[in-house]
Amino acid sequence: AQTVTQSQPEMSVQEAETVTLSCTYDTSESNYYLFWYKQPPSRQMILVIRQEAYKQQNATENRFSVNFQKAAKSFSLKISDSQLGDTAMYFCAFSYNNNDMRFGAGTRLTVKP
């Protein structure tokens, strides 16, 4: 069974600084997909970034980038130039062949002014 682990329940960062959120997963599959979702206080789940396991290049989306280490089964999210609007819960998620998506427990990020 696939599992997703986020070992940091809470983190904080100063505005304009950089923060990295950790995620590890366990799977025996070789081809899968990884995601980071953001859940602000509004409750909506918003896709931040995605990574295909067969791609070696790390995905980037503006201020958001990932460090994908397939052998280590690690998928961390780096947020550069943190903004107050980045304050939210962040969920790491794993999907194998799109049958379903498994989520980590989440990391609550607070960006401080």
Place this chain on the structure above:
Amino acid sequence: DAGVIQSPRHEVTEMGQEVTLRCKPISGHDYLFWYRQTMMRGLELLIYFNNNVPIDDSGMPEDRFSAKMPNASFSTLKIQPSEPRDSAVYFCASSLRGRGANSPLHFGNGTRLTVT
């Protein structure tokens, strides 16, 4: 694109009552998922449909829970009878698949259910 639409946004009911949550997926999406989010258990997949057919309902906690998808644009999640431990946020999500490139889930805004 209006996104995934869920209703109601909030639902407060008394124990023993029937609760129906509704979802309209994004037009053209062929997969629909129901998730439950609680502080204790995080996000749990309850059931998902492909082309209106239930594929995996192993996450449905009890027979009190049922889900239907009568057509491609509508799904319901029903709890009967409801219990206080069913209090949670219920999310509906949809995606488009089967084209090789993975499509992420698009979530609705969720329904916060409180059973007293």
